[in-house]
Amino acid sequence: MKCLLRPLPLPFHLPLNITTVIHITALRLYSSTMARTYESALAHLDSIQSNRAVTSLFSPPASVSVSASVSASSPSAKDLNALAIPEMLSWLARAGLAQDDLARLRCIHVAGTKGKGSVCAYLTSVLTRVPAAVGRVGTYTSPHLVSVRERIQLDGRPISRELFARYFFEVWDALTEAARDEAARSGNKNVSAAEVEGPASKPFYFRFLTILAFHVFLREGVKSAVVECGIGGEYDSTNVLPAEAVTASVISQLGIDHVGMLGGTLPEIAWNKAGVMKPGRKCFTRKLRGGEGEEEAMRVLRERAAEKKATLIEVEDQEVERWGGVRRTETGSLEGEFQRYNQALALKAAAEHLRVLDGSQHVPAEETLSDLAERFSDGLRQAKLQGRSETRHYGDFTWLVDGAHTAESLQVAAKWFAGKRKASAGDAKVVLLFNQQERDVAKLLESLHGGIERELGAAQGNFFDYAIFARNDVRRKTADEPERDLAVQQAAADAMRELSPRTETAVVGSVDEAVEKIQAAQRRDGGKVVVLATGSFHLVGALLRILEPDAEL
Incomplete structure (x- = not known):
């Protein structure tokens, strides 16, 4: 090993x-x-x-009680x-x-379970609009959806x-x-x-790309960098960044994921994510309260901040909700009301980054989120991130694409989807395109379906006319290729029939076959079609390659 x-x-x-x-x-x-x-x-x-x-x-560790x-x-x-x-x-x-080379960079280091990609997208968009203050901006994120070049941005x-x-x-x-x-x-x-x-x-792979990103930033004269952790924080490859390279850190929404590496409870995961905290620097996080293990997780974050001589800034939900967030002027990616929490973290971290770059030693009067949004509103409105709460229109088809792949993130995707359905008119056919190859697919479907039911009400009945469960392979198997294992997809179809007996289900071996089935149903039935594609970033990446076949890889 x-x-x-x-x-x-x-x-x-x-x-x-x-x-x-x-x-x-x-x-x-x-x-x-x-x-x-x-x-x-x-x-x-x-x-x-x-x-x-x-x-x-x-291997996942034995369950540890929250204590x-x-x-x-x-x-x-x-x-x-x-x-x-x-x-x-x-x-x-x-x-x-x-590490002395990396100390030439000035980075905002972002960890978290949910929303860290969105936070990075908002930060990048905000910082690139103040070039005189921040210099050239580099961004390192993961995973990519279509091209590996997405991970390293200039x-x-x-x-x-x-x-x-x-x-x-x-x-x-x-x-x-x-x-x-x-x-x-x-x-x-x-x-x-x-x-x-x-x-x-x-x-x-991830270590190589992390080294490559730092090399690119140094060779290309990047001054400000937004760096997203891969898994965790304390032991993540990106955490070779020395303290002097970090201006601020962010811990986005916490949840249970990668339990084999990070632990099986929220406090254990909080311990790992807190590894991005640095001495003398602020770390911004959404304050948790009320859920299982959340108070304990916040206690761990506070202890870790004291241990690392960092300052933990806990952003209250009430503050964010009073502010309300900045809405996009047109449909695209990063939709949904929940993005205001990610926006708030990005605003505060961006302001702190600018303060540190300016060399200011005094503690400024705290700016409200409304004040910060006024300074950075264009950056928030124009931020984009493929495959995260993204709407794509192609003729009679509307594709609602989200790479949610945990129970918690699928509940958020369910809320976004339900909001889109409430706002839409007409009698479009609704299709679910879903896969998750590594986690309990039945539980994830229950989380998605239950979240939609809470938002739209059980009285609505069928949320999906069709549900297609595909492997993440872009193309169908070739003649000389062995049969593909569809056990996971079949289990998903069985679970869907339990959740929604009137939904017509299908199992296919590739995403292009799934798209063909959806197109064939539209040709047969006519009218508009709305497709929710979710469950895996790999699925979403394969779908985007099919929807945009001429996109540069």
């Missing part, structure tokens, strides 16, 4: 010399003379160990998580970067294919040279060129 997580001395953690065929293929792929194209960069990236291969090593035993004290040193930051620092050094736009390829190979080659030097120092003559030049000498 450890050898998958640690940058061990050669031979590396993913030996390629399993067979002569793989050896020859690897030598061809990683030849130093090959073209340094964008397509080549993607092929190299795809060869790296996936995040899933690593996160699957963390005073959960505190700000550090978890066991035996925990695999505890190795993460030392390992990441080692990889960073191999790529030719040090001034609010995905990095170009040309720049991605250039900087990708600068990092790849630096890691290769470090491996070659290490092999020479160790005198190990059994190390092949493929092992040195290939993925065996590289960190796993």
Whole structure:
């Protein structure tokens, strides 16, 4: 297990010399003379160990009761998580970067379970509209939906294919040279060129992209950066940022997710997310109250802030609700009233970022959300984020797209969907396109359906005329491909028939088949069609590739 997580001395953690065929293929792929194209960069990236291969090593822990035993004290040193930051620092050094280099950046570090992507989108949009004050803005987020370039943005736009390829190979080659030097120092003559030049000498996917993002920001003269955690905070790869690089941090809405890595209770997860707090800096979070484990989670956040000598700013729901948020002038992404809580966190963090950049030492009079919104309203209105509460219109079809994939986020998606249905007129057919491959699909469907029922009322009856459950594969299987496992999709269809007996269900092996079924139903029945596509970012990403086939990857 450890050898998958640690940058061990050669031979590396993913030996390629399993067979002569793989050896020859690897030598061809990683030849130093090959073209340094964008397509080549993607092929190299795809060869790296996936995040899933690593996160699957963390089996969910036994349930831990919410009690005073959960505190700000550090978890066991035996925990695999505890190795993460030392390992990441080692990889960073191999790529030719040090924390002193990262200290040249000024970052807002964002953690959370729900809403962190939205907070990052609002922050990016706000900061790019005050360039004289913040300089060039870089943004690092995950996951991507269509193109990996979405993860690394410069001034609010995905990095170009040309720049991605250039900087990708600068990092790849630096890691290769470090491996070659290490092999020479160790005198190990059994190390092949493929092992040195290939993925065996590289960190796993998210770590590599995190290093690449920092490299891009430094090479492109980024001054202000918005950096989103991947999973957690304390042990997340992005948390190699030194204290002097962070102007403010944000912990968006907390919820239960990634329990194998973060813990099975809200207080445990709060402990991990609080890792983004830095000495002398403010951390903004939505104040929790009333729900299971929420008071305890807030206590943990306060203890962690004291431990880290940070200032925790707890944003009250009443303050946000009195303010009301800033509404978009047209439909698009980041819709729904719940976004006002994410807007509030972004406003406060952006104002603090500007104060720190200005070098102001005095504590300013607290600005109301209305005051801040007046300063930054254009940024809030024009923020965009693919696949988050996003409405897309194509002729007779309206696609309501949201990557919600936990019980809590699906309840939020249900509220958004119900609001759209209340506001719409006509008798359009309504379709659910759904998948979740890794979690309990029946429970997630119950959460979505129950949330819609609470908003629209049980008297409405059928919320969906059709429900299609698809794998996340973009295209249908080829003739020589083995049959795809549809057990999860079948379980979802069975659960849907229990929840809504009058909904017509179908199971398909790919998203393009699902879209074809929806289009065929429209041709048969005529009229308008509204499709709610949700349950997985992978599903949403596949759908967007089909709806926008000419989009640049």
